[in-house]
Amino acid sequence: MNQGKVHVTETILRDGHQSLLATRMRTEDMIPVADKLNRVGYWSLEMWGGATFDSCLRYLKECPWERLRTLRKAMPNARFQMLLRGQNLVGYHNYPDDIVERFIDRAAAGGIDVFRIFDAMNDPRNMKAAIEAARKVGKTVEGAICYTISPVHSLEYFVRLAERLADMGVNVICLKDMGGLLAPYAAYALVRALKSRVALPLHLHSHCTAGLAPMSYMMAIEAGVDILDTALSPLSQGTSQPTTESIVAALKGTPRDTGLDLGLLGEIAQHFYAVRRKYAEFDSPVNNQVKTDILISQVPGGMLSNLVAQLRQQKAEDKLEAVMAEMPEVRKDLGYPPLVTPTSQICGSQAALNVMTGKRYSVVALETRNYVMGLYGEPPGPISDEIKKKVLGKKEPITCRPADLLKPGLEMARKEIGSVARSEEDVLSYALFPEIAREFFNWRARQGVPSRDATAA
Numbered sequence: 001m002n003q004g005k006v007h008v009t010e011t012i013l014r015d016g017h018q019s020l021l022a023t024r025m026r027t028e029d030m031i032p033v034a035d036k037l038n039r040v041g042y043w044s045l046e047m048w049g050g051a052t053f054d055s056c057l058r059y060l061k062e063c064p065w066e067r068l069r070t071l072r073k074a075m076p077n078a079r080f081q082m083l084l085r086g087q088n089l090v091g092y093h094n095y096p097d098d099i100v101e102r103f104i105d106r107a108a109a110g111g112i113d114v115f116r117i118f119d120a121m122n123d124p125r126n127m128k129a130a131i132e133a134a135r136k137v138g139k140t141v142e143g144a145i146c147y148t149i150s151p152v153h154s155l156e157y158f159v160r161l162a163e164r165l166a167d168m169g170v171n172v173i174c175l176k177d178m179g180g181l182l183a184p185y186a187a188y189a190l191v192r193a194l195k196s197r198v199a200l201p202l203h204l205h206s207h208c209t210a211g212l213a214p215m216s217y218m219m220a221i222e223a224g225v226d227i228l229d230t231a232l233s234p235l236s237q238g239t240s241q242p243t244t245e246s247i248v249a250a251l252k253g254t255p256r257d258t259g260l261d262l263g264l265l266g267e268i269a270q271h272f273y274a275v276r277r278k279y280a281e282f283d284s285p286v287n288n289q290v291k292t293d294i295l296i297s298q299v300p301g302g303m304l305s306n307l308v309a310q311l312r313q314q315k316a317e318d319k320l321e322a323v324m325a326e327m328p329e330v331r332k333d334l335g336y337p338p339l340v341t342p343t344s345q346i347c348g349s350q351a352a353l354n355v356m357t358g359k360r361y362s363v364v365a366l367e368t369r370n371y372v373m374g375l376y377g378e379p380p381g382p383i384s385d386e387i388k389k390k391v392l393g394k395k396e397p398i399t400c401r402p403a404d405l406l407k408p409g410l411e412m413a414r415k416e417i418g419s420v421a422r423s424e425e426d427v428l429s430y431a432l433f434p435e436i437a438r439e440f441f442n443w444r445a446r447q448g449v450p451s452r453d454a455t456a457a
């Protein structure tokens with residue numbers, strides 16, 4: 001069992017503000033402490049990917065690629081990490097392989113050292129192209145497993161998934177508990193099992209949403225976890241990660257001491273307290289309250305507010321309780337997908353339809369049909385023939401990798417955006433988010449922002 005030092009990944013530049021400030025932190029608020037972050041000695045600094053790419057273009061009118069280059073220049077020694085949604089990259093649907101490969105190639109060239117790759121369904125086929133592309137450019141690849149609780153998500157299920165990712169050539173296994181559902185003793189058992197059966201470093205990512213994560217981190221440390229995701233105090237706890245300084249202090253003087261300097265961390269934290277106040281309009285006190293509903297209903301907070309809005313629109317708020325009761329039934333019918341985007345919305349919408357119509361699956365949402373067709377990947381558990389027939393009629397689900405159905409898209413994107421794109425990175429932004437990227441390019445032109453070559457000169 002690992003008894004050496006616990007390594008730390010700092011998430012304040014990505015998940016910290018994605019969880020607590022609606023992903024609104026600007027590059028200009030990262031730069032003043034870049035030199036200090038560069039010197040901490042973190043295992044890695046998560047600073048790109050997830051929702052940040054979309055948010056840069058959509059809300060901040062920042063070029064995400066420019067952010068990457070700017071941070072790289074300001075932090076030459078830090079190991080940069082990004083979160084990548086498998087075949088969805090940093091978007092919300094599958095992209096063709098040529099776009100996946102080019103995106104990862106450019107991200108690596110821009111300065112990403114560690115690619116954390118996951119799939120909401122835990123279907124390794126949806127991670128394959130991304131893993132291969134990241135391996136090809138010689139970067140560190142983390143194969144992430146989405147943690148959830150269901151009758152099919154046994155210890156054995158997770159270990160087998162990790163073994164499969166190891167076979168695909170990943171360098172690190174990440175246990176990704178996006179819902180904060182991982183309980184301390186489950187964490188202990190899972191870390192022990194993964195460490196004893198898969199000969200790779202193990203990285204744990206969790207959220208404090210339900211109040212469990214700090215306890216689970218402690219048990220994971222006892223069980224030999226190698227790397228933990230934490231956020232500096234100004235953007236930790238609540239829907240974010242456990243606190244960096246607390247974990248560092250907890251392990252001080254023990255064999256698992258992180259070796260990080262609390263004084264230096266404190267200086268950096270001072271800066272981010274001011275940053276949090278700057279973005280107060282995106283801050284919600286609810287984000288920092290412990291919410292235990294999820295431990296009973298397993299329904300993530302974001303999904304619940306979507307559901308309430310949906311029912312209100314149809315003047316059926318009184319049906320909320322019935323829909324909440326139907327949701328686990330739909331999840332079971334669909335083979336127990338982890339409840340994250342997009343599967344949480346699929347289960348929620350179909351549960352609402354089942355209740356509103358009074359006859360289950362008499363109306364089937366397009367997304368439910370696509371899900372049962374296999375277009376999101378293979379469900380963790382089986383879907384019964386009865387449900388398949390109700391949803392698909394006489395059609396049969398696909399058996400291939402969903403992205404095999406997509407034609408190459410890069411050249412088409414290049415042609416469409418034409419000379420509005422100033423670089424290969426612009427072409428990729430457009431390929432991922434056509435409308436938002438075009439809007440951003442037009443805005444940029446109006447501002448008279450010089451092209452990258454001009455700024456580099």
Ligand code: CO
Binds near residue numbers: 178205207
């Ligand atoms: Co997270």
